[in-house]
Amino acid sequence: MPIQAVFLLLIFVSVVGVLILRAMFADRRREADVKALAERVAPKYVNPDKSLSRQSMSASLSLVTLPPVGGTLSATEGMSRSPRLGALCKTDEDFSELAFLEFAVALYQWAHEARGRHDRHALGTFFSNAALETFMAGSAELKAVTDVRVGQVRTLSVYADERWASVELELRGVQTEQLGETTLEVFRTESWRFRRRAEVRSPEPDRLISLGCPHCGSTAIIGPNSLCTECGKVRSGPDVAWEIAGIASERNPQAPRVHALPLSPTGHPRPLAPNLKDQMEAFEKRFRNFSWDALYGFVTEEVISLLTNDPAGMEGPMGRRLRYERLLTQRRRVERRLVLGEPKVETVLALSEDAGHIFVDLRLNLSVQAFFVSNTTQPPEPVQRQCEVTLARSKRERKGGWLIMDLRWVESPDDES
Numbered sequence: 001m002p003i004q005a006v007f008l009l010l011i012f013v014s015v016v017g018v019l020i021l022r023a024m025f026a027d028r029r030r031e032a033d034v035k036a037l038a039e040r041v042a043p044k045y046v047n048p049d050k051s052l053s054r055q056s057m058s059a060s061l062s063l064v065t066l067p068p069v070g071g072t073l074s075a076t077e078g079m080s081r082s083p084r085l086g087a088l089c090k091t092d093e094d095f096s097e098l099a100f101l102e103f104a105v106a107l108y109q110w111a112h113e114a115r116g117r118h119d120r121h122a123l124g125t126f127f128s129n130a131a132l133e134t135f136m137a138g139s140a141e142l143k144a145v146t147d148v149r150v151g152q153v154r155t156l157s158v159y160a161d162e163r164w165a166s167v168e169l170e171l172r173g174v175q176t177e178q179l180g181e182t183t184l185e186v187f188r189t190e191s192w193r194f195r196r197r198a199e200v201r202s203p204e205p206d207r208l209i210s211l212g213c214p215h216c217g218s219t220a221i222i223g224p225n226s227l228c229t230e231c232g233k234v235r236s237g238p239d240v241a242w243e244i245a246g247i248a249s250e251r252n253p254q255a256p257r258v259h260a261l262p263l264s265p266t267g268h269p270r271p272l273a274p275n276l277k278d279q280m281e282a283f284e285k286r287f288r289n290f291s292w293d294a295l296y297g298f299v300t301e302e303v304i305s306l307l308t309n310d311p312a313g314m315e316g317p318m319g320r321r322l323r324y325e326r327l328l329t330q331r332r333r334v335e336r337r338l339v340l341g342e343p344k345v346e347t348v349l350a351l352s353e354d355a356g357h358i359f360v361d362l363r364l365n366l367s368v369q370a371f372f373v374s375n376t377t378q379p380p381e382p383v384q385r386q387c388e389v390t391l392a393r394s395k396r397e398r399k400g401g402w403l404i405m406d407l408r409w410v411e412s413p414d415d416e417s
């Protein structure tokens with residue numbers, strides 16, 4: 001081989017080597033940049049109650065919020081109001097938000113009745129020791145708790161990392177307490193922190209809501225050492241099921257204030273999902289018979305019917321909220337008047353899904369005249385308002401219709417602070 005050829009080969013090899021090294025470093029730098037950026041923009045988990053956080057999680061836990069499923073909703077936009085639970089689908093593909101919320105309501109009702117019976121053993125199925133102490137505090141004189149009604153369930157925070165999943169819910173409701181010879185109607189606002197290990201999967205919705213054993217479904221009283229009396233497996237604790245790890249509660253013998261605008265207070269508007277156009281295209285492809293016009297027609301009618309009809313027989317979370325509100329207006333002896341214009345759909349906000357349902361978020365405009373009837377005040381002028389609606393449709397029942405799962409008013413400049 002001539003000496004020039006060897007030189008050329010050497011030069012060629014070194015040039016290629018340098019190029020490869022540069023590419024490698026550039027990749028690493030880009031990775032570091034992306035990581036730094038991701039850390040900067042990642043929503044930070046903010047806990048409104050530090051004591052709850054200490055009770056529920058060990059201090060060594062790194063607080064990493066998982067990115068939302070499918071990028072539909074960022075945690076920051078959810079944090080300002082009621083965040084959705086989609087982040088939990090990331091580790092549990094059987095997770096259903098509506099089933100989880102129904103489970104929370106069923107557990108709340110069952111737990112308060114058990115509190116009235118001082119049944120610590122049964123409560124131990126779902127409560128950590130610390131949470132049980134808080135839950136039972138001040139119940140010494142209690143003879144019975146009956147007629148437990150949950151009015152509103154609001155998600156305060158959602159948390160998930162590679163080790164833990166946790167949800168904090170605010171539950172508002174009313175119950176009857178028998179204290180000695182006295183029977184008292186008590187209004188409660190409680191925040192419950194649910195947690196479980198990241199690898200736990202949700203059982204079938206019916207099993208979850210029945211508060212039964214996650215393995216066999218048995219609803220018999222739990223045996224010793226947290227073992228199921230039917231199947232003999234460990235039935236409770238965060239390694240196999242949701243556990244209440246922290247509780248904060250407020251007890252009031254008087255009904256809380258109500259606003260003239262039903263379903264208040266108002267909140268910040270939810271921004272459009274960043275990839276809304278792609279989501280909508282994928283949605284239309286998947287559901288060939290789907291018509292946006294039909295959905296808009298349904299939702300505008302349903303919002304009016306929801307806000308103006310008698311909530312006595314109304315199903316789902318909205319029925320619960322509206323029945324509770326009606327009770328509050330009765331207890332506060334106020335009479336509400338509501339005059340609504342025809343709602344117009346302004347925009348789709350987001351589309352999402354979990355194991356149980358498909359969800360559509362919409363923003364609507366309508367004119368609202370809301371006031372309490374009294375002799376001294378003049379009815380206010382109608383105000384143009386915005387409301388946001390979350391619709392859910394079951395994935396199991398093919399013929400099932402849409403259900404309004406949530407209705408939120410958007411703040412406007414004339415709202416009270």
Ligand SMILES: [Zn+2]
Nearest residue numbers: 213216228231
């Ligand atoms: Zn069992």
